[in-house]
Amino acid sequence: APVKPKPKIDRRARRILSGLLKCCHCGGGLTMHDRRGVAIRITCATAKESGSCHNRKRYRLDLIERSVIDMIISRLREPEQVRAWLAEVQADQRDASKRRARAEKALATANSKLERLQMNLIDGRIEAGFFDRQVVLIRDEIAQARAALDEAPSDHVVTMESAAVRQMADVLGELARDLPSLDPVKDRDIFEGFRALISRVIVHDREDGRVMCEIFGDIAP
Numbered sequence: 001a002p003v004k005p006k007p008k009i010d011r012r013a014r015r016i017l018s019g020l021l022k023c024c025h026c027g028g029g030l031t032m033h034d035r036r037g038v039a040i041r042i043t044c045a046t047a048k049e050s051g052s053c054h055n056r057k058r059y060r061l062d063l064i065e066r067s068v069i070d071m072i073i074s075r076l077r078e079p080e081q082v083r084a085w086l087a088e089v090q091a092d093q094r095d096a097s098k099r100r101a102r103a104e105k106a107l108a109t110a111n112s113k114l115e116r117l118q119m120n121l122i123d124g125r126i127e128a129g130f131f132d133r134q135v136v137l138i139r140d141e142i143a144q145a146r147a148a149l150d151e152a153p154s155d156h157v158v159t160m161e162s163a164a165v166r167q168m169a170d171v172l173g174e175l176a177r178d179l180p181s182l183d184p185v186k187d188r189d190i191f192e193g194f195r196a197l198i199s200r201v202i203v204h205d206r207e208d209g210r211v212m213c214e215i216f217g218d219i220a221p
Contacts, residue, residue: 014184016194017065017201024204024214026053033058059203059211065180067213068201072194073176075219077169085168100152107145114138 021030021042028046035041040061046053075081117138121131175190184191198217206212 015061015065016179016182016191017061017068017198020195020198020201021061021064022200022202023047023053023055024202025055027202028053030059030203032061038062055205057205062180064201064203064211064213068198068215069176069179069194071213071215072197072219073172076172081219082165082168086165096152100149103145103148103152107142107149110138110141110145114142 019029022028023030023044023046026044026046028044030042031045031048033041033043033048041058042061042064043058044053044055047055114135117126117131117134120126121128175194179190179194182191197219198215200216202214202216204212204214
């Protein structure tokens with residue numbers, strides 16, 4: 001009998017913190033235990049599978065996600081993070097302006113070459129055959145310059161620091177609101193971009209019965 005191919009396993013994270021949540025008692029991962037409506041409870045995978053960890057507690061995944069997201073967003077809003085973001089924006093603007101200026105200069109130069117070539121033909125300083133060969137090359141230069149100009153960002157960019165700060169605050173507000181419901185496939189770039197900030201989250205039990213999330217990662221990038 002023919003051997004059936006093994007089904008492909010989709011190993012992509014399905015929740016914003018999938019694979020990042022760790023038990024404070026053994027360091028093992030936290031895995032889904034059950035779902036009750038929108039409330040998903042997670043538990044220590046080591047305790048569940050092998051029993052070598054004594055932590056049998058259940059934790060609300062949706063509340064942990066909300067706590068971690070809010071903390072990361074609040075850190076991104078800190079002044080030093082805003083300044084770092086503004087520096088990136090300004091660097092991008094300078095680079096965009098240079099690219100647009102280069103494209104505009106290339107287009108102007110090519111148009112001038114075409115005008116001179118046409119005038120030389122009219123004045124009889126060049127032969128028609130030479131004109132025909134050169135005009136093809138120059139028109140190609142013009143087409144390339146126009147394409148580069150079309151691809152260059154427009155001059156309408158944020159230049160005022162206060163406007164840039166407001167823009168960042170608006171984006172972060174939308175991000176905080178939407179992150180828990182992002183589709184891990186359709187919103188892959190945002191989904192993975194946020195996850196890349198976090199290496200792990202240790203879920204600690206507090207004496208008052210509540211939970212504390214200890215986040216490890218690198219916000220700077």
